[in-house]
Amino acid sequence: MQEEIQIQVEKGLMLPLMEEFYTIQGEGYHKGTAAYFIRIGGCDVGCHWCDVKESWNPAIHPPTGVGQIADNAEKFSKTIVVTGGEPLTWDMGPLTRLLKDKGLDVHIETSGAYPLTGKWDWICLSPKKIKLPVDEIYPLANELKVIVYNRDDLRFAEEQALKVSEKCLLYLQPEWSKRDTVMPLIVDYVMANPKWKVSLQTHKYLNIP
Ligand SMILES: C[S@@+](CC[C@H](N)C(=O)[O-])C[C@H]1O[C@@H](n2cnc3c(N)ncnc32)[C@H](O)[C@@H]1O
Numbered sequence: 001m002q003e004e005i006q007i008q009v010e011k012g013l014m015l016p017l018m019e020e021f022y023t024i025q026g027e028g029y030h031k032g033t034a035a036y037f038i039r040i041g042g043c044d045v046g047c048h049w050c051d052v053k054e055s056w057n058p059a060i061h062p063p064t065g066v067g068q069i070a071d072n073a074e075k076f077s078k079t080i081v082v083t084g085g086e087p088l089t090w091d092m093g094p095l096t097r098l099l100k101d102k103g104l105d106v107h108i109e110t111s112g113a114y115p116l117t118g119k120w121d122w123i124c125l126s127p128k129k130i131k132l133p134v135d136e137i138y139p140l141a142n143e144l145k146v147i148v149y150n151r152d153d154l155r156f157a158e159e160q161a162l163k164v165s166e167k168c169l170l171y172l173q174p175e176w177s178k179r180d181t182v183m184p185l186i187v188d189y190v191m192a193n194p195k196w197k198v199s200l201q202t203h204k205y206l207n208i209p
């Protein structure tokens, strides 16, 4: 039985589901849009400031059939955000096919650290220095969202921006615990370099999930 589940997970037919919630997209271009979030467990990127460390270990999140996940999501919203954890740890093909068959807009939040699978209407690429995105994802990203923890992240942001398409929107988002110190840096930087925009984790200010 255990082995059967493992095979299903390997095929992307079951996924370790951490949580699902209907809320307002707090970040990036779609901030302010009602969306249903599907948070898939499993990530080995290891950002020290990650705000969902509980997601990292896939073994503590129940393997759940993608049919069940998609049927449920459809009841809540036309806009679905798949996040994690790192969703690209898994094969996103089966889940996104089902969501697309239902006519939903399907977005992903990803570090891009693993090969891109799945069909997406919107790709938010949030690259991490410690495990860089795979080359193939850069030209496909709709938005690049770099987390700013210190000044060097502005240098990193420019380096990453060279790899995305011209249409890709560019965002700088303060790391939450450092927001008071990095926000002034970001404000000055965006005024001096207006190709960048500010992204805030507005859901945290609103006290919503
Ligand atoms: C928890 S991650 C999950 C998706 C994927 N693993 C990734 O990193 O893009 C969702 C988003 O939150 C951002 N994030 C995580 N921790 C954060 C923090 N402490 N402050 C600001 N943004 C954070 C990530 O960079 C990413 O854009």
Ligand SMILES: Nc1nc2[nH]cc(C(=O)O)c2c(=O)[nH]1
Residues within 6 Å of the ligand: 023, 024, 025, 026, 027, 083, 084, 109, 203, 208, 209
């Ligand atoms: N409201 C809300 N917006 C978000 N945008 C990206 C999130 C994520 O954790 O991937 C997130 C989240 O956790 N909540």
Ligand code: SF4
Residues within 6 Å of the ligand: 043, 044, 045, 046, 047, 050, 051, 052, 053, 055, 084, 085, 086, 111, 128
């Ligand atoms: S890649 Fe995403 S989920 Fe993984 S540790 Fe970094 S912020 Fe957290």
Ligand SMILES: [Mg+2]
Residues within 6 Å of the ligand: 051, 052
């Ligand atoms: Mg979040």
